[in-house]
Amino acid sequence: MSPVRKSASKKRVRLGLRRLFGALPRGLRFWLYRRMVSVQVQPDAELEFKIAETAQELEACFRLLHDAYVGAGFMKPDPSGMRITIYHALPTTTTLCAKYRGEVVGTISIIREGVFGFPMQAIFDLEPVRARGGQIAEISALAVSPAFRKTGGEVLFPLMKYMREYCERYFDTRHLVIAVNPDRIEMYEALLTFDRLVERQVDHYDFANGAPAVGASFDQQSAPGRFRRLFGGRPAGRNLHRYFYDLKLPQFSWPQRRYHTTNDPVMTPALLDHFFNRLSPVLSGLDDRKKALLWTIYDQPDYKPMLPTLSPSGDADGGHPLRNCRRFSMRCPAQIEYADEAGKGVYVVAVIDISHSGFQAESRLPLPLDREGEAVVELGEGKRSVLRARAVRRKDTQGGAFYGFRFEESDAPWRECIAAFEMGYTYRDIR
Missing domain, CATH: 2.40.10.220 (predicted glycosyltransferase like domains)
Incomplete structure (x- = not known):
């Protein structure tokens, strides 16, 4: 059999198994997810998880994300070969990366609610989440290198663990929200205890090229008890409560801080110009209010040449006054x-x-x-x-x-x- 026919045959088998699995009752599907899950309690020593902060790390993250999104149909190919959004320019966004032998093999971004909000709030009702108190962050821009996608979560699970710990310990975030493809939502519900925001599906999520999306939230306060009830007492490699809350991994690098800040900005004037002006015209495409907000965020003199100019007739305040005192x-x-x-x-x-x-x-x-x-x-x-x-x-x-x-x-x-x-x-x- 030719390689093309073998590939087509394997694809048909996978689709058939997926249909059979989808026909099972929801409770049984969740039970099977939890019985099959397995994590490595001693990941490869050559893996490293850290904040993406250098031009090389950020570029590798954006390229990995671009290729994953193009492959999934979540975006059209960009001339830069990278997926760069305005949220990546903000100090309230942190991009994390997984590196193997010095090469970026996984990435995820955390977009805490700030002056631009975050993508999800344009289409999902987050008021029930917001009413419970605590900061909200959207977990977005997840991508894993193809070489590590079929290795039993060797990169994905520690990357998710690192993200959760970072949000709790360093990012002052109680609620994590996601917008994912309907085909993936049950994994987040069954294994990571996410709750759907509303019983509805968005047919066109503009932030992902109009792909369908389901919203869900994760409460850091209630999650430990839920993980304990679902996974407590199971063997180490299948005990997600122990994995996410008790296990300490030496592969994790944490920011060192003098003050109790909750942001880890990495955009120097040079990096801001490199990614958001030279590689992708993100800043020039903003409306005048967002341009004005950027000027209040990056108010040091060295940033001024990198920031977009306001149009002469633009309404910078959009009907609402901008803060004149930075917080x-x-x-x-x-x-x-x-x-x-x-x-x-x-x-x-x-x-x-x-x-x-x-x-x-x-x-x-x-x-x-x-x-x-x-x-x-x-x-x-x-x-x-x-x-x-x-x-x-x-x-x-x-x-x-x-x-x-x-x-x-x-x-x-x-x-x-x-x-x-x-x-x-x-x-x-x-x-």
């Missing part, structure tokens, strides 16, 4: 102490972003508004700031309340922290 994403333990004629009280809070003259904090207990107290904020290891601040606004969610604080005068540790963010280009500059 920096953090996750800092803090406490607020009140001691005045209204009484005494100490409240433990988490500071989630900071600026020159204020910060936002999350609290499980109600805090008084327009009352000055002493705020002690742990900005980083050995970096403590003490401020006189007052809460001026409150926003309630199912997960707790968020308060906006203002202060008249900052101290030296606070100013030093703000300066580090304002002067640094990448996460390595801030650490």
Whole structure:
């Protein structure tokens, strides 16, 4: 039999088996997924998982993603040979990579909700997820080298584990959301405990060349218990609870941080220009509001020549004013102490972003508004700031309340922290 006929025959067999599997009851299909899953608790020592940060790593990720998306029909071939989106330009996006013997063999991107939102929210209702509190990030741009796609998840599973741990430990993200092809959604539900967002399927997901998509979410708070119930007590290679939550892998490289920041930006002026102007005209294709937002994000002088110009008649604010004071994403333990004629009280809070003259904090207990107290904020290891601040606004969610604080005068540790963010280009500059 010729190689062409053999390939066609194998394809028919695979399609036939897939149809038979799809005809089984949903509960039985999920049971089979969980019985068949197997992970390597000791991955190859020559594998490495890290943040993609160099031009070579990012280019390899974007090429791998391009080829995978073109092959799946999720995009048309691009002259650059890469899939580069505006979300990859943002400091609220982190691209992770898997490397084998120094070569990128897998990639995935995490797009936390920011000034541009994220692709999914244009077509899926995320309000039920948002109402539970906590940051949301879209998991996107997943691709694995063809050489590792049939190796039993040798790259895929540790890459997913690395992504989950990074989101929890470094990215301050509670909810992970995905938009995947309907043929793939059951794997995420059965093995990774994702829940479908709504019982509907999107026929045309523009971010994936109009391919059909199903949305789903993963809650970092409830997931450990669900994994334990489904996989606890099983042998090591089939115990996904132990794999995702207990196992420590030496192949994982983590960012070193001086401050409790939650972003790991990598776009220097040169990289921004290289990928988003020279290789792909991403920046020039933005509308005026997004162009203006980029100017507020990248406000250091060295970025200005790389940023797109606004059209003379463009409406930069789109009817909504842009912030004139930059905020920096953090996750800092803090406490607020009140001691005045209204009484005494100490409240433990988490500071989630900071600026020159204020910060936002999350609290499980109600805090008084327009009352000055002493705020002690742990900005980083050995970096403590003490401020006189007052809460001026409150926003309630199912997960707790968020308060906006203002202060008249900052101290030296606070100013030093703000300066580090304002002067640094990448996460390595801030650490």
